[in-house]
Amino acid sequence: MNSAARPTSQLLSAADIRDLLDSVDAFLFDCDGVIWKGYSLIDGVAQALEFLRSKGKRLVFVTNNSTKSRRQYAEKFQSLGISVNEDEIFSSSFAAAMYLKVNNFPQEKKVYAIGGEGILEELQLAGYTGLGGPEDGQKTAELKPDCLFEHDKSVGAVVVGLDQYINYYKLQYGTLCIRENPGCLFIATNRDAVGHMTNLQEWPGAGCMVAAICGSTQKEPIVVGKPSTFMMDFLLKKFNISCSRMCMVGDRLDTDILFGQNAGCKTLLVLSGCTTLPDLQDPSNKIRPDYYASKVSDILELMEP
Amino acid sequence: MNSAARPTSQLLSAADIRDLLDSVDAFLFDCDGVIWKGYSLIDGVAQALEFLRSKGKRLVFVTNNSTKSRRQYAEKFQSLGISVNEDEIFSSSFAAAMYLKVNNFPQEKKVYAIGGEGILEELQLAGYTGLGGPEDGQKTAELKPDCLFEHDKSVGAVVVGLDQYINYYKLQYGTLCIRENPGCLFIATNRDAVGHMTNLQEWPGAGCMVAAICGSTQKEPIVVGKPSTFMMDFLLKKFNISCSRMCMVGDRLDTDILFGQNAGCKTLLVLSGCTTLPDLQDPSNKIRPDYYASKVSDILELMEP
Numbered sequence: 001m002n003s004a005a006r007p008t009s010q011l012l013s014a015a016d017i018r019d020l021l022d023s024v025d026a027f028l029f030d031c032d033g034v035i036w037k038g039y040s041l042i043d044g045v046a047q048a049l050e051f052l053r054s055k056g057k058r059l060v061f062v063t064n065n066s067t068k069s070r071r072q073y074a075e076k077f078q079s080l081g082i083s084v085n086e087d088e089i090f091s092s093s094f095a096a097a098m099y100l101k102v103n104n105f106p107q108e109k110k111v112y113a114i115g116g117e118g119i120l121e122e123l124q125l126a127g128y129t130g131l132g133g134p135e136d137g138q139k140t141a142e143l144k145p146d147c148l149f150e151h152d153k154s155v156g157a158v159v160v161g162l163d164q165y166i167n168y169y170k171l172q173y174g175t176l177c178i179r180e181n182p183g184c185l186f187i188a189t190n191r192d193a194v195g196h197m198t199n200l201q202e203w204p205g206a207g208c209m210v211a212a213i214c215g216s217t218q219k220e221p222i223v224v225g226k227p228s229t230f231m232m233d234f235l236l237k238k239f240n241i242s243c244s245r246m247c248m249v250g251d252r253l254d255t256d257i258l259f260g261q262n263a264g265c266k267t268l269l270v271l272s273g274c275t276t277l278p279d280l281q282d283p284s285n286k287i288r289p290d291y292y293a294s295k296v297s298d299i300l301e302l303m304e305p
Numbered sequence: 306m307n308s309a310a311r312p313t314s315q316l317l318s319a320a321d322i323r324d325l326l327d328s329v330d331a332f333l334f335d336c337d338g339v340i341w342k343g344y345s346l347i348d349g350v351a352q353a354l355e356f357l358r359s360k361g362k363r364l365v366f367v368t369n370n371s372t373k374s375r376r377q378y379a380e381k382f383q384s385l386g387i388s389v390n391e392d393e394i395f396s397s398s399f400a401a402a403m404y405l406k407v408n409n410f411p412q413e414k415k416v417y418a419i420g421g422e423g424i425l426e427e428l429q430l431a432g433y434t435g436l437g438g439p440e441d442g443q444k445t446a447e448l449k450p451d452c453l454f455e456h457d458k459s460v461g462a463v464v465v466g467l468d469q470y471i472n473y474y475k476l477q478y479g480t481l482c483i484r485e486n487p488g489c490l491f492i493a494t495n496r497d498a499v500g501h502m503t504n505l506q507e508w509p510g511a512g513c514m515v516a517a518i519c520g521s522t523q524k525e526p527i528v529v530g531k532p533s534t535f536m537m538d539f540l541l542k543k544f545n546i547s548c549s550r551m552c553m554v555g556d557r558l559d560t561d562i563l564f565g566q567n568a569g570c571k572t573l574l575v576l577s578g579c580t581t582l583p584d585l586q587d588p589s590n591k592i593r594p595d596y597y598a599s600k601v602s603d604i605l606e607l608m609e610p
Binding site for chain 2 (some may be wrong): 141143146168169179207208209210212
């Protein structure tokens with residue numbers, strides 16, 4: 001743990017990049033606002049990633065967006081012309097399934113998902129039975145006299161992530177499981193307030209749906225995505241690299257940079273996503289990355305003669 | 306203000322009722338869980354209210370449920386066989402409109418409502434233009450590339466209450482107004498976690514939708530319903546009775562009883578709604594009403610010879 005606020009952040013220079021290339025073996029990237037915005041790749045990203053790979057660096061993609069599985073993320077990278085392997089991707093949908101696995105969540109219990117297909121796919125790959133997800137986006141909860149809204153008593157965990165089809169049916173289902181099923185876990189993929197779901201603007205993120213369930217259950221969730229370092233153990237086992245030889249690159253102070261600092265990584269903030277330079281420099285901001293740059297491709301541009 | 310925790314609460318006795326009848330001029334009732342559960346009147350309520358009226362007591366109904374307007378509440382009472390005048394009803398939908406009024410909210414600004422028809426009706430009666438509400442329950446927000454989700458820049462307040470048709474469209478609309486329209490107010494009708502929307506079980510309350518908007522905007526709302534005493538000024542002006550000669554009767558400790566105590570009223574908790582005797586007696590509970598009873602009609606039953 002190394003979450004003490006850094007005194008200052010410095011604008012990334014060519015010398016800093018040379019230092020990073022010497023001292024870092026793996027670069028961890030957030031995706032939304034760093035690699036892409038919605039369905040558009042951010043300028044120069046492909047070339048910058050290629051450059052880092054050519055220098056023998058490990059690339060890892062750590063995203064809080066739970067709507068896709070790792071397989072679906074690999075497809076998205078492919079469709080944008082970047083070749084990324086499934087096992088280089090750590091999504092919060094995968095993290096939720098792994099949390100259940102490492103905590104020996106019983107296979108016979110079910111998991112109710114408020115969120116996208118990605119959560120259900122990762123649950124299934126981990127051997128669990130998921131309920132809810134996109135299909136419950138069509139269901140309605142009617143407030144009729146003498147009608148009882150039934151929920152599955154064998155649900156032992158509710159996983160909440162970004163859900164663009166959130167509705168009262170799902171809110172009641174998740175709330176009933178958490179309030180009435182003994183020991184039912186409440187897992188949040190992440191708590192991002194907003195995110196660049198489209199290239200032109202930000203939209204409510206998983207933090208919105210998670211807060212809704214906090215509001216109705218008056219319980220706090222277990223968070224498996226950034227800034228929680230839950231995923232770091234998997235990363236370390238997978239790549240056998242020490243945290244001090246990693247650099248976390250992200251666009252959010254309260255998730256990406258805090259995650260990197262919590263884990264003891266070097267940190268680079270890019271201003272291509274949801275954080276502006278005034279946000280970073282605001283006296284109320286206590287989260288200071290080691291470096292900041294306008295975008296990932298600055299790494300390459302600054303190195304060019 | 307008189308919110309200090311009472312040392313104990315006592316089970317209501319015939320002697321207490323005689324004391325209350327001597328010392329109290331107005332009884333303030335919560336509705337859900339006190340007068341009715343969903344669409345069913347709680348046993349003996351009609352007779353108990355009749356008894357209090359026969360003793361010359363003012364009856365006032367103070368409800369956090371914002372889905373109906375005062376007019377619609379009067380109709381609901383009527384349909385259940387209880388005659389209640391519109392101006393005896395103080396709903397949080399009315400409170401939201403009154404909050405704007407007393408704060409001189411400009412008539413040319415619009416108000417976006419996440420909630421039921423009741424909020425829009427009260428806004429209109431107060432001379433304001435409401436947007437959203439039930440009609441936005443049919444709308445969908447598509448996350449398409451290069452599509453901009455447009456919102457009305459003249460919205461100056463977002464009012465959030467219980468909304469059984471909550472969806473991503475409304476969450477994005479309300480979030481954009483609060484984040485992007487300069488000075489836009491964020492008003493919560495109330496923050497009840499759950500409520501007896503049907504007679505057989507509890508459902509997520511306004512606290513769920515309000516928390517969702519807190520989650521996406523990272524702002525805290527102005528709460529106009531209980532336990533906020535905002536409505537008390539209206540009550541006092543209307544009925545010209547001092548708070549110390551009022552008794553608040555409710556089923557929720559954190560809204561009804563706290564509201565009564567905050568205002569300096571006597572307080573009576575009824576166990577016919579969401580609070581159980583173990584909840585009341587739990588050492589972690591710091592909110593102690595003066596009295597508790599199983600239901601409103603105990604008032605009448607205890608007085609019978």
